[in-house]
Amino acid sequence: MEKRKINIVDTTLRDGSHAVSHSFTVDQVTAVAEGLDKVGVSLIELSHGDGITGSSVNYGFSKTNEIELLKAAGKVVKNAKLTVLLLPGIGTIEDLQEAKENGAQAVRVATHVTEADIAIQHIKYAKSIGMMTVGFLMMSHMASPEKIVEQAKIFVDCGADYINLADSAGYMLTDDVRARVSALQNAVDIPIGFHSHNNLGLSVANSIAAVEEGATYLDATCRGLGAGAGNTQNEVLCAVLDRLGYDTEVNLNGIMDVAEEIVEPIMQRPQVINTASLMLGYAGVYSSFLLHTYKAAEKFRLNPRDILVELGKRRMVGGQEDMIIDVAFELSQKNKK
Structure with a gap:
């Protein structure tokens, strides 16, 4: 055949x-x-x-x-x-x-x-x-x-x-x-x-x-x-x-x-399923958001996982990368209260 x-x-x-x-x-x-x-x-x-x-x-x-x-x-x-x-x-x-x-x-x-x-x-x-x-x-x-x-x-x-x-x-x-x-x-x-x-x-x-x-x-x-x-x-x-x-x-x-x-x-890093990339899949977040999320998490001293969960709740899509910083900022302000 x-x-x-x-x-x-x-x-x-x-x-x-x-x-x-x-x-x-x-x-x-x-x-x-x-x-x-x-x-x-x-x-x-x-x-x-x-x-x-x-x-x-x-x-x-x-x-x-x-x-x-x-x-x-x-x-x-x-x-x-x-x-x-x-x-x-x-x-x-x-x-x-x-x-x-x-x-x-x-x-x-x-x-x-x-x-x-x-x-x-x-x-x-x-x-x-x-x-x-x-x-x-x-x-x-x-x-x-x-x-x-x-x-x-x-x-x-x-x-x-x-x-x-x-x-x-x-x-x-x-x-x-x-x-x-x-x-x-x-x-x-x-x-x-x-x-x-x-x-x-x-x-x-x-x-x-x-x-x-x-x-x-x-x-x-x-x-x-x-x-x-x-x-x-x-x-x-x-x-x-x-x-x-x-x-x-x-x-x-x-x-x-x-x-x-x-x-x-x-390659700059191994392609592994770490916690953050797992959360991309679990929460349904655009995969290219990962490195942007790492940068935002470092800037605002957040866990990348928390940012990704919020991005998933907001059903954000490709083209909204600039909003990741806004989401991270909002989460950081909530954490201060």
Whole structure:
């Protein structure tokens, strides 16, 4: 029986940017991109952690301009599609055009799970200039399967090549993933992808659940490098998929070598599930809030866990990073009473 193909989307150089405070250098990007391309991943995503032109006071400045990083990666990526992330309101159509001129072949346009309509013009423009285009629904635990189908159809209608569901908080259990992916599988006629964070230790299991419900694109990062407790660990995911009889076209020994020899030396800290990252998943908080929360906790002498619980109660989402300081300040004032 022919093995079912699963496309691996490696986002070490995008989601992993959060974990290294957006400090990737040209040499590091060149080495990682070349390694990933040689071992057979389908797409290599490279951007500031918050998408193209995310470098800012609010999200954190990049050490190296991302256009320079794209140019460097473009010189060594020969087989995979070099991909960028764009968040409407941060990146613009002009930024997208510049990314394409400097090597990007695909774009994933990401919105909050209930706001797909703000991506229509970006998706249509990307398709008009010949880019593979993905509609990316973030924080998908915050919407019902029915609402996700409604939003995904907006992406379908404007020409997206596939729909990517993101468990941005690492909050979902396997049944949550199954319900959302199966609903999409039954409602749209384009491929489905899944992006997971490991805040509850379920990223590989949830990715497999997504595949079993019909997903054919899976996001992952080498060594799990990413926001919060990290993303689905690419080399582990590929090993599990191989054991289960799926075809990723990724050389397993090769991806393990890239992770160990190239990515691991770049890492600033191990990707472990500590108390703060566990609370991200438990409370349903956007994973990239972790480092911002650590800084706020240090400034106001708070336990990061207390800040994260409050962020979860307020259902804060990506783009509200500047409000973490406000929440920490409010908690510090309450503690003084």
